[in-house]
Amino acid sequence: MSTKRFRxxxxxxxxxxxxxxxxLVKNKFFSERLDVNADKIAKDLGNKGFNINTWPISCSIAEFLQSAKANTRPNNxxxxxxxxxxxxFTNSTFIWKGRKSYKTINTVAAYLVDYLxxxxxxxDGTFFYETVFSHQSKIELMQIAKNKGFKVYxxxxxxxxxxxxxxxxxSRVxxxxxxxxxxxxxxxxxxxxQNLYPALKVADRVYFFDNSESAPNRAYLNFAECRNGQIKIEQSCDEVPAxxxxxxxxxxKKNKHV
Incomplete structure (x- = not known):
């Protein structure tokens, strides 16, 4: 069985x-393309719908609603x-027929992210997940993935x-x-x-990128890596970001790991 990864x-x-x-996908660093991304899901919901035809899962409205009920957010x-x-949900596509305001579409997309x-x-499939990482629940999600046999990157x-x-x-707006x-x-x-350090204890590998400069491709050169709790600074890095x-x-250092 091939290794399943939660990226x-x-x-x-x-x-x-x-x-x-x-x-990274364009330059073929990965062969997988299944991406749980709230922004992309919201964009598709605002148009023709979000299609999961190539995903190795079977879905239903009943399951989705059960998931939404369990993950109801404050200020919903x-x-x-x-x-x-x-x-x-028809022809492997989630279709939203309600209000298509920014806030509503993004709320529905967030529910779909939880469910998917x-x-x-x-x-047993590898997939990608995008997050602002500002909540402890994201570290807990990484731990859930690890407990289920995923390598967490x-x-x-x-x-x-x-x-x-x-x-x-x-600028993006x-x-x-x-x-x-x-x-x-x-x-x-x-x-x-603040969630970075706790995440080191869960992730199998962590890649660090700094995107402070706007020069082309600068963000795509990772300056450090952590594997099994051990930090490696790239030789090309003269000074790590603050x-x-x-x-x-x-x-x-506070916790005496280095």
């Missing part, structure tokens, strides 16, 4: 997670009754300041991308970095 692309809003994923903007009335992730964790990308992330989020309030960008930036030193190296 997590993580980092604060605006760090470049999707761009990094697209680059749609009721479960409305969700049941407006969601359809747990379905994929019940298979974390690809973490950040910048040296949340101000950079905010500017990129604003102008190009039709999804918006995130400035306060959330700042708050999630710190929380995402965020990596603070939230990884210093935390490891």
């Amino acid at each position: 997590v692309f993580a980092g604060p809003n605006g760090s470049g997670k999707s761009s990094l994923y697209d680059y 903007n749609i009721s479960l009754n409305y969700l049941q009335e407006k969601i359809a 992730t747990m379905k994929m964790l019940g298979t 974390l690809y973490f990308v950040s910048t040296k300041s949340s101000k950079i992330n905010w500017e990129r989020v604003k 102008k190009q039709g991308g999804h918006r995130v309030p400035k306060s959330k960008v700042k708050d999630r930036y710190k929380k995402s970095l 965020w990596f030193d603070t939230y990884v190296l210093q935390e490891l």
Whole structure:
């Protein structure tokens, strides 16, 4: 049996997670293409629907609604009754027939992320998962995957300041991308970095990327790696980013791992 892998692309809003994923897939670093990505799911739901024809899972509306009920979020903007009335699943495609406002579409996409992730964790297939990584539940999800026999790979990308992330989020919105309030960008930036050290204890391998500069391809050169708790700095790296030193190296030293 081939090794099944749970590949997590993580980092604060605006760090470049999707761009990094697209680059690695385009350059054939991976052969797998199954990507649980809320932004991509939301985009498809706003058009013709989200198709899972190539996914190694079988789905149903009943299962999806059960999952949504179990994962109801605070400040939810749609009721479960409305969700049941407006969601359809036909020809391997989830179709949304309700309001297509930004907030509503993204809420439905978030429910689908929860559902599809747990379905994929019940298979022997490798898949990708994208997250801002600002909540403890993401580390718990990595542990669930590991308990189910997956090799867990974390690809973490950040910048040296949340101000950079905010500017990129604003630029993305102008190009039709999804918006995130400035306060959330700042708050999630710190929380995402704070979750890095705990994640080292769960992930089999972690790849670190800094995307502070806007030079072409700079984000795609990882400067460090962690395997089984051991950090390796790339020889080409003259100086590690401050965020990596603070939230990884210093935390490891505090806990006497290096």
